Amino acid sequence: MKTREDxxxxxxxxMAEEFEIEESDITPxxxxxxxxxxxxxxxxxxxxxxxxxxxxxISKADLPLIKTFADLYDYIEKNQKVEG
Amino acid sequence: MNRVVxxxxxxxxxxGTTLEEVCDALYQGCSGIxxxxxxxEAGFESALVGNVPKADLKPLLPRSLRSxxxxxxxxxxxxxxxxxxxxxxxxxxxxxxxxGIIYGNDSAIEATMVSLDKFRQAHDTVACGGGxxxxxxxxxxxxxxxxxFHLKGINLxxxxxxxxxxxxxxxxxxxxxxxxxxxxxxxxxxxNNLYGIAAFDGIQAFxxxxxxxxxxxxxxxxNRDGLVPSGGAATVVLESYEHxxxxxxxxxxxxxxxxFSGNGDHISTPNIEGPARSLxxxxxxxxxxxxxxxxxxAHATSTVIGDKREAQAIHQVFGDYRVPVTSTKSQTGHxxxxxxxxxxxxxxxxxQHDFIAGNINFEAPDEExxxxxxxxxxxxxxxxxFLSNSFGFGGTxxxxxxxxxxxx
Numbered sequence: 001m002k003t004r005e006d007x008x009x010x011x012x013x014x015m016a017e018e019f020e021i022e023e024s025d026i027t028p029x030x031x032x033x034x035x036x037x038x039x040x041x042x043x044x045x046x047x048x049x050x051x052x053x054x055x056x057x058i059s060k061a062d063l064p065l066i067k068t069f070a071d072l073y074d075y076i077e078k079n080q081k082v083e084g
Numbered sequence: 085m086n087r088v089v090x091x092x093x094x095x096x097x098x099x100g101t102t103l104e105e106v107c108d109a110l111y112q113g114c115s116g117i118x119x120x121x122x123x124x125e126a127g128f129e130s131a132l133v134g135n136v137p138k139a140d141l142k143p144l145l146p147r148s149l150r151s152x153x154x155x156x157x158x159x160x161x162x163x164x165x166x167x168x169x170x171x172x173x174x175x176x177x178x179x180x181x182x183x184g185i186i187y188g189n190d191s192a193i194e195a196t197m198v199s200l201d202k203f204r205q206a207h208d209t210v211a212c213g214g215g216x217x218x219x220x221x222x223x224x225x226x227x228x229x230x231x232x233f234h235l236k237g238i239n240l241x242x243x244x245x246x247x248x249x250x251x252x253x254x255x256x257x258x259x260x261x262x263x264x265x266x267x268x269x270x271x272x273x274x275x276n277n278l279y280g281i282a283a284f285d286g287i288q289a290f291x292x293x294x295x296x297x298x299x300x301x302x303x304x305x306x307n308r309d310g311l312v313p314s315g316g317a318a319t320v321v322l323e324s325y326e327h328x329x330x331x332x333x334x335x336x337x338x339x340x341x342x343x344f345s346g347n348g349d350h351i352s353t354p355n356i357e358g359p360a361r362s363l364x365x366x367x368x369x370x371x372x373x374x375x376x377x378x379x380x381x382a383h384a385t386s387t388v389i390g391d392k393r394e395a396q397a398i399h400q401v402f403g404d405y406r407v408p409v410t411s412t413k414s415q416t417g418h419x420x421x422x423x424x425x426x427x428x429x430x431x432x433x434x435x436q437h438d439f440i441a442g443n444i445n446f447e448a449p450d451e452e453x454x455x456x457x458x459x460x461x462x463x464x465x466x467x468x469x470f471l472s473n474s475f476g477f478g479g480t481x482x483x484x485x486x487x488x489x490x491x492x
Contacts, residue, residue: 020147042148044214
C-alpha cells in the first residue's frame, strides 16, 4: 500500500504532465476542474490516468464527489488495491 | 454560374512549411526524402519517407483543443492558418460569415491504433482517452478545423484515396459555381507515421533505392521502382469571384475546370481510359483545348505501371502537342490524400514565378513514357493555364485546370 504522501507526489506529477500545468498550481483544496481546465470529455483522461496508475476505476456515481485534489487523494488512498 | 477563384494558400510539407520555402525548394530541385532507421527497424521493406517536420501547436492552442487532433489535423491546422492569413480572412470575418470546409483525408490509422491498443491493454474503454473518438474518424480534420475556425458552411471530408485533395477542390468549385457557398476552405492532409503506411509497404509498392534516398522517387524515368510515401497538409481558399472582389481580396488564380471519372477496373492498377476521360472532361468543363495548357503537373508516383498508364492517357488526349510535363512527387514523394491540393499549390507557385520545377531524377524515359515532354531540370517558363492530375486506388480520378489571374 502506498502512503498518502507517495500518492500525492505521484499523481500530482502525472497530472501536471498530462494536463500541462505546474505542480505548484495543485493545492489540496483547489478545484480539479478549474485547475486542470477539465470538461466532461477531458475528465476521461484523468479517470484513465488513475486507472492506469492505481488500478482504480472511478465510477460514474463517484465522479461528482471528487471536487478537489484532496478528494482525489482520499479516493485513491481509500480504494487502492492491496498488493498481495 | 459563378466564377471560382483562389485567394489563399497554405502548405506544410517535406520541402517547406511556408510558401516561400516551398517555392525556393521547387526552384532549386530539392528533395524532401530521407531514410528512416525507425521504419527499417520496425520491419519495413522500404524505409524511405518524406521528412515532414512535426507541428508544434502548444503555443497556439490549449490542451483541451489539441486533444482532439491527430497528426494530420495538426498539419491541416498549420496549413489552414497560413491560407486564411494570405486570404485575409480573419476570425472576425469567419465569425460573421458562412464559410465552408471540404478537406481531403482518407485515414486516421495511428490515432486508431494507439487508442485501441490502450483499450485492449486495459480492458477498459476509458483508457482510450477523451479525445480518441474525434481523432480516429476519417472526418477528424474537417471536424477539428470547422470548430477551431468557426466555419459554419459545408462541413465535409472527401475520401478518395490519392485523389482526395483534388476532389475536395472540385466539389467546392461546384458548390461555389452554383451559388450554394460563397467561400470554402479546401485541401488535403496525410498522416506521416509508419503505422499509417505499413500495409502499403506490405504490398511492395515502395521504392527500395535506400542507398540514395533523394534519387528514389523518379517519375517517368526508365529506372523507377516504386513510390516514396510522404505527407503533411495543403490548404487552398476558394471563393466566388464576386465575393473576392467585393471584399478586396487578392486573387491568385481561377479554377477554370474540374474533371473526374472512375476506372471501374482494378482496385490498384489504373487503366488508360479512365484517366483520359478525367482529362477530357476537365478540358471540356474549362472550355479550353489541349493546346491552351501551358504545363501539366502529373500524378505520376514513380511506379512502373502507374506512370506508364498516365503517360499514355496524357498522350491520348494531347496528341502531338508537346505540353511540358513534370511530377513534383519527384521532390516531395507521394503525399497521398494531400497531394491533389499540394500539387495545385506547387503549380500555382511555378505559374506565379514563371518557372517549371524540373522532374528531378528523370534521366531517360522508357518506351511508354517517351511520348511525353518531361522537363528534367528547372527552367524559366511563362504560362497562364496548368492542368493537375490526381488518381487514386479504386480507380478514382480527378483533374483540375487553373488559370493565372491578372488583377482586373
